[in-house]
Amino acid sequence: MASTSSSSTTTHWNPNYDVLISDSEDDDDETKPNYKGREALIFVLDANLYEEYERFSEALDIVRKALISGLLVNSKDLIGIVFANTAKNTDPYEASSLDNIVVPQNCAVFLPLRELSKSIVEHYLRFMETVEQEFGADYGIVGNGGNSDFSAMLRLCINLFENAGYNLVSSTLVYLTDRATPHPKTSNLYQRALQKAKDLEGKEIEFQVVPMIDEFDYEPFYKEFLTLVEDGDIDAFEPRNPEELRVLLSDRKLRQNVLRRSLGRFNLSLGPDLLVSVQYYNYFKARFMPRKVRLLRKDNSIVQQKRVIMVRKQSQETMDIVEEQQVKQSGGWYEINLGEMSIRITPEQINRVRNLHAPGMMLLGFKPISDLPENWYYKPQNFMYPDDKNISGSKRLFRALWERCLIREKMAICLFMRKRKSIPRYVALVPVEAGDSEGNTSRALLSGDGFKIIYLPFAKHIRDIDFANWNSMQNEAPEEGVQVFTKVVGKLRTEFQSNSLVDPTVEALQSNILALALDIKTDNAGLSGMPDTKRQDERIAKILPRLNEIFGEDAEVVKKRGAADSSGGNAPKVPKVDVDHLKDIIYIKQLANNDTLSSCTIAQLRDILKSHFDVKAPSHWKKQDLIERVKNLIV
Numbered sequence: 001m002a003s004t005s006s007s008s009t010t011t012h013w014n015p016n017y018d019v020l021i022s023d024s025e026d027d028d029d030e031t032k033p034n035y036k037g038r039e040a041l042i043f044v045l046d047a048n049l050y051e052e053y054e055r056f057s058e059a060l061d062i063v064r065k066a067l068i069s070g071l072l073v074n075s076k077d078l079i080g081i082v083f084a085n086t087a088k089n090t091d092p093y094e095a096s097s098l099d100n101i102v103v104p105q106n107c108a109v110f111l112p113l114r115e116l117s118k119s120i121v122e123h124y125l126r127f128m129e130t131v132e133q134e135f136g137a138d139y140g141i142v143g144n145g146g147n148s149d150f151s152a153m154l155r156l157c158i159n160l161f162e163n164a165g166y167n168l169v170s171s172t173l174v175y176l177t178d179r180a181t182p183h184p185k186t187s188n189l190y191q192r193a194l195q196k197a198k199d200l201e202g203k204e205i206e207f208q209v210v211p212m213i214d215e216f217d218y219e220p221f222y223k224e225f226l227t228l229v230e231d232g233d234i235d236a237f238e239p240r241n242p243e244e245l246r247v248l249l250s251d252r253k254l255r256q257n258v259l260r261r262s263l264g265r266f267n268l269s270l271g272p273d274l275l276v277s278v279q280y281y282n283y284f285k286a287r288f289m290p291r292k293v294r295l296l297r298k299d300n301s302i303v304q305q306k307r308v309i310m311v312r313k314q315s316q317e318t319m320d321i322v323e324e325q326q327v328k329q330s331g332g333w334y335e336i337n338l339g340e341m342s343i344r345i346t347p348e349q350i351n352r353v354r355n356l357h358a359p360g361m362m363l364l365g366f367k368p369i370s371d372l373p374e375n376w377y378y379k380p381q382n383f384m385y386p387d388d389k390n391i392s393g394s395k396r397l398f399r400a401l402w403e404r405c406l407i408r409e410k411m412a413i414c415l416f417m418r419k420r421k422s423i424p425r426y427v428a429l430v431p432v433e434a435g436d437s438e439g440n441t442s443r444a445l446l447s448g449d450g451f452k453i454i455y456l457p458f459a460k461h462i463r464d465i466d467f468a469n470w471n472s473m474q475n476e477a478p479e480e481g482v483q484v485f486t487k488v489v490g491k492l493r494t495e496f497q498s499n500s501l502v503d504p505t506v507e508a509l510q511s512n513i514l515a516l517a518l519d520i521k522t523d524n525a526g527l528s529g530m531p532d533t534k535r536q537d538e539r540i541a542k543i544l545p546r547l548n549e550i551f552g553e554d555a556e557v558v559k560k561r562g563a564a565d566s567s568g569g570n571a572p573k574v575p576k577v578d579v580d581h582l583k584d585i586i587y588i589k590q591l592a593n594n595d596t597l598s599s600c601t602i603a604q605l606r607d608i609l610k611s612h613f614d615v616k617a618p619s620h621w622k623k624q625d626l627i628e629r630v631k632n633l634i635v
Contacts, residue, residue, distance in 0.1 A: 041079055058246075082156065155199075264280070265278070367410065377454065597630060
């Protein structure tokens, strides 16, 4: 009996507070993970920015870029826009969506939490065309530049998140302002605003303040407020660079590429009854292309595919099928014939073998970091950081291990099983420190304090390369040539910036989509990062004479044989090698070393054997026989 199947068709972490990680995938997964939730983002713009219209215009432009780039990257995200400190409460886009929400005074909802769509972006673009003239009349500013109740605005945003109508995997509130504090420190509204910070922390809502001025003072209010929202230590508070925050907020394509999402939690075993709870993520997201589908020609409907496993029994005498039945995937088996013995292995037995180890990581020992070769990166690396939610005290023990490895320049060798039924792998945990983000607005997203997980290769991953084919005296360059190309390579350097180096194909596609859907013409800023070919040709032309002097001029490439003439007859063969060059034995040796003797005709090969080696080739020899004979005589 046989079984057959058929188909019918960066973040810094601190041991005293958690780290919020939000977006990446494991490249081992064949399909995109389903996180069963959506990301929600509410922009709150302080109407006081309108007094300095350049700041207000910049804030509106940040939101515009976030809407457009978010529409291109992931239109399933929910976006909302609220104006704070307004004198009027103007009806929002789709006003019926606020039936169950009470909008406080001095706040105006411009856009409730909605999926990004073309109509929403167009509505916002039309608003930006008239905002300078009509914002004061339609919304106004409360009390001659005064401030409304900050806690009431937060309560409104919490209600918008709770009434979004979707399961939210993350909720983020972004407040764009240029005021250091919403209320005087001695007022009751100041204390109410601090109390509302605990509500944000309890509902796991991330709060970000984005200053619209470069010199912003966090001390009067936001230092304490952000510490309460993050449930952290006020002494460990580090203010972010306002310019960096504005750039990252406006470019959601960069955010989707670089921002992290935890791939999962597991326990790191340091010894008997000693476990540390950790998480890990990818440094970059993998881009998943849409799955291909089959369509019916008559109506373009999607063809539904269904896999069916059939078990058939054949008669050994007549080879006819005498029995046929359908089984489930778990009811099948694998059959191996060893001589006259037949062995059946069920999927359950295979799963037992795959699950010999529980998912997690086990410490095996330590090695100096200098023992790790630089060319062992056969698999993309991950980043590991601690987590106190499963095992209390994990962050403190993790930091102790990280600091000792960093001081002693040691790496930890571990056995890592990522998930059930996965392949156990040996990994090296290399301690890394957060880099300086000055001059690179995206570096803080790429680095942090923790361990870099480097996957160690097995023997099958190391290639056996025969260097004798090219590492010979004939291929050795002169010292002058090495010095020239050393200078050339030294000039081929560029500073990596993930926000300036983009995929040109994707950038051109997105530019065409924007031009077609929203009538927005882009300047292809992403394509400007590509090298200028004309400028390259000019620079190469300057060094070509020197290269020709050292290495000699390159031989002209022989053109392919032309097509047959219109009469249907075959054109006569034209020799590809000049007859005068064949009189030089050095030229013939060069052809043999370069394995290009096949460019000679049969008559030329016979002439080479006769004139240079005094060998008369038999008439029945083919071209390959002649080439082999010439090579043997040269050696």
